[in-house]
Amino acid sequence: xxxxxxxxxxxxxxxxxxxxxxxxxxxxxxxxxxxxxxxxxxxxxxxxxxxxxxxxxxxxxxxxxxxxxxxxxxxxxxxxxxxxxxxxxxxxxxxxxxxxxxx
Numbered sequence: 001x002x003x004x005x006x007x008x009x010x011x012x013x014x015x016x017x018x019x020x021x022x023x024x025x026x027x028x029x030x031x032x033x034x035x036x037x038x039x040x041x042x043x044x045x046x047x048x049x050x051x052x053x054x055x056x057x058x059x060x061x062x063x064x065x066x067x068x069x070x071x072x073x074x075x076x077x078x079x080x081x082x083x084x085x086x087x088x089x090x091x092x093x094x095x096x097x098x099x100x101x102x103x
Contacts, residue, residue: 003026004055008027011024023035024036033093043100055100057097059096071083
């Protein structure tokens with residue numbers, strides 16, 4: 001997926017496992033947040049200050065089977081399972097930013 005907008009916010013987020021993610025949001029894409037490389041934070045903050053438009057290429061995580069016998073056909077009983085038929089998948093809130101380009 002490709003998104004183009006200005007940076008709305010950039011921050012470092014601690015994960016439940018104790019790791020750190022460099023996260024950011026875009027002005028025109030309020031239904032997603034993105035995470036990227038550790039060294040992006042200074043550049044993201046500069047783009048935020050300068051109101052520079054960026055192009056973000058993001059990818060969704062691959063679905064993982066949950067172990068239920070009916071997993072994969074949309075009928076398993078695990079509410080956190082992401083391994084549903086492709087037409088029923090929802091885009092997660094947090095997306096991996098593969099690349100970011102300044103426009």
